Amino acid sequence: xxxxxxxxxxxxxxxxxxxxxxxxxxxxxxxxxxxxxxxxxxxxxxxxxxxxxxxxxxxxxxxxxxxxxxxxxxxxxxxxxxxxxxxxxxxxxxxxx
Amino acid sequence: xxxxxxxxxxxxxxxxxxxxxxxxxxxxxxxxxxxxxxxxxxxxxxxxxxxxxxxxxxxxxxxxxxxxxxxxxxxxxxxxxxxxxxxxxxxxxxxxxxxxxxxxxxxxxxxxxxxxxxxxxxxxxxxxxxxxxxxxxxxxxxxxxxxxxxxxxxxxxxxxxxxxxxxxxxxxxxxxxxxxxxxxxxxxxxxxxxxxxxxxxxxxxxxxxxxxxxxxxxxxxxxxxxxxxxxxxxxxxxxxxxxxxxxxxxxxxxxxxxxxxxxxxxxxxxxxxxxxxxxxxxxxxxxxxxxxxxxxxxxxxxxxxxxxxxxxxxxxxxxxxxxxxxxxxxxxxxxxxxxxxxxxxxxxxxxxxxxxxxxxxxxxxxxxxxxxxxxxxxxxxxxxxxxxxxxxxxxxxxxxxxxxxxxxxxx
Numbered sequence: 001x002x003x004x005x006x007x008x009x010x011x012x013x014x015x016x017x018x019x020x021x022x023x024x025x026x027x028x029x030x031x032x033x034x035x036x037x038x039x040x041x042x043x044x045x046x047x048x049x050x051x052x053x054x055x056x057x058x059x060x061x062x063x064x065x066x067x068x069x070x071x072x073x074x075x076x077x078x079x080x081x082x083x084x085x086x087x088x089x090x091x092x093x094x095x096x097x
Numbered sequence: 098x099x100x101x102x103x104x105x106x107x108x109x110x111x112x113x114x115x116x117x118x119x120x121x122x123x124x125x126x127x128x129x130x131x132x133x134x135x136x137x138x139x140x141x142x143x144x145x146x147x148x149x150x151x152x153x154x155x156x157x158x159x160x161x162x163x164x165x166x167x168x169x170x171x172x173x174x175x176x177x178x179x180x181x182x183x184x185x186x187x188x189x190x191x192x193x194x195x196x197x198x199x200x201x202x203x204x205x206x207x208x209x210x211x212x213x214x215x216x217x218x219x220x221x222x223x224x225x226x227x228x229x230x231x232x233x234x235x236x237x238x239x240x241x242x243x244x245x246x247x248x249x250x251x252x253x254x255x256x257x258x259x260x261x262x263x264x265x266x267x268x269x270x271x272x273x274x275x276x277x278x279x280x281x282x283x284x285x286x287x288x289x290x291x292x293x294x295x296x297x298x299x300x301x302x303x304x305x306x307x308x309x310x311x312x313x314x315x316x317x318x319x320x321x322x323x324x325x326x327x328x329x330x331x332x333x334x335x336x337x338x339x340x341x342x343x344x345x346x347x348x349x350x351x352x353x354x355x356x357x358x359x360x361x362x363x364x365x366x367x368x369x370x371x372x373x374x375x376x377x378x379x380x381x382x383x384x385x386x387x388x389x390x391x392x393x394x395x396x397x398x399x400x401x402x403x404x405x406x407x408x409x410x411x412x413x414x415x416x417x418x419x420x421x422x423x424x425x426x427x428x429x430x431x432x433x434x435x436x437x438x439x440x441x442x443x444x445x446x447x448x449x450x451x452x453x454x455x456x457x458x459x460x461x462x463x464x465x466x467x468x469x470x471x472x473x474x475x476x477x478x479x480x481x482x483x484x485x486x487x488x489x490x491x492x493x494x495x496x497x498x499x500x501x502x503x504x505x506x507x508x
Contacts, residue, residue: 028246035280035281037231037233037234037281039163039164039165040164040165040168040231040233040234040235041164041165041166041167043163043164043166045137045163045164046138046163046164048233048238048248050247050278050279050280052280054377055246055247055277055279055280055285055376055377055378056246056247057246057247057248057278057279059138059139059240061137061138061139062139062240066243067240067243067244067245068244069244078377078391083377083393086377086390086391086392086393087390087392087393088375088392088393088394089288089289089290089295089392089394090288090290090295090298090299090375090394090395091290091299092302092373092375093299093302093303093372093373
């Protein structure tokens with residue numbers, strides 16, 4: 001399920017909002033299909049989140065909004081409509097009618 | 098961490114057969130820096146790799162990455178002509194034209210029959226996991242560049258077969274691709290649509306079949322070289338690797354798919370590509386420093402992970418500066434085009450000085466390969482890692498070099 005878009009906020013405001021979401025919402029597509037994996041050595045130093053919808057990954061120690069920051073100072077978003085029209089280099093085979 | 102093995106070599110000797118021996122050898126020559134302090138994946142590993150690339154001629158070994166205790170990572174191992182020469186068993190100070198001469202000569206030389214090692218005895222299969230697969234726990238991953246959409250493996254060698262010609266051994270291809278880790282058992286694969294894996298996938302999808310693949314990480318260095326550029330169907334990659342080694346190349350078979358993989362790879366990830374599935378992949382910073390587009394690409398489902406004891410992940414930094422890809426692709430392209438040029442222009446082979454041939458070869462090696470991608474619709478903030486911050490990491494590398502030089506001078 002998508003969350004309201006945060007494009008109107010500046011990057012610092014989005015960073016604060018993102019941290020408030022407790023990292024269970026993908027910062028790129030705003031879906032909540034996020035899986036978590038802890039550091040393998042059991043140290044608890046970080047965990048990795050991966051969005052199953054848009055495949056964006058970020059570590060808990062990173063500022064994910066900064067990863068997505070564009071030159072215009074906004075965070076790059078990938079909505080459902082954009083995903084639908086992404087290029088497909090290896091075309092899917094035609095299905096017969 | 099394993100002890101450093103000082104391998105005594107004469108000036109010229111046989112090519113180094115596997116990654117571990119090459120690591121020990123280049124380290125004994127002072128050409129591999131071990132980062133001794135504990136580092137975070139981001140920003141430390143990320144920034145040190147970028148600093149190393151900008152400083153040039155710097156390969157890094159990490160074995161104290163926070164959260165990845167006990168895991169080892171090597172980056173930029175073949176980002177210099179000197180290390181490429183050492184890989185071939187040649188002196189580090191060998192001029193590049195002579196290095197290419199030797200490699201072209203080997204590529205045209207004797208053929209060797211491939212040797213198959215039983216899977217149970219292959220170093221790649223010393224450890225095998227087939228239950229719950231978790232790439233995040235197995236591999237020491239880091240965001241290679243600050244705007245990458247995930248954690249990438251830029252030196253992954255994939256084995257796949259043309260199902261329409263499965264009975265013919267020369268339809269199996271071994272190529273290098275960039276992979277994005279997209280889940281515990283998922284890898285997004287960056288394809289162009291015209292590379293061999295794309296063609297193999299198209300054949301499999303037309304038949305509504307899964308395409309078995311094997312992802313090999315930490316392959317023997319000359320295998321990585323050959324995998325970095327396609328060589329067509331006139332010869333298999335494994336045959337060329339054998340010729341460059343001047344020794345039969347050792348292979349083993351995957352337990353599930355029976356694909357042939359290098360017997361000394363550090364990791365072998367067995368799996369398949371599900372037909373008809375495409376997932377968003379990217380972006381990532383390409384050679385040349387531009388950002389790739391996000392595209393809907395196939396996804397590899399990993400069903401088994403095999404690896405050596407205490408494995409080493411061999412990854413590479415890609416970006417603006419001269420990178421490992423430039424060395425690998427430069428040499429491999431020269432090998433491929435040398436044969437075509439020699440066939441078309443026999444005077445190159447007959448020339449006493451080989452001047453024209455050298456010029457031809459250097460024409461491919463000397464140029465920076467710009468593989469910048471179309472970035473329509475996306476322009477990312479550049480240089481979030483400021484020059485002041487990057488200079489700190491460069492100073493750290495400089496200090497590590499001085500300490501290493503002092504250690505070597507005392508031995």
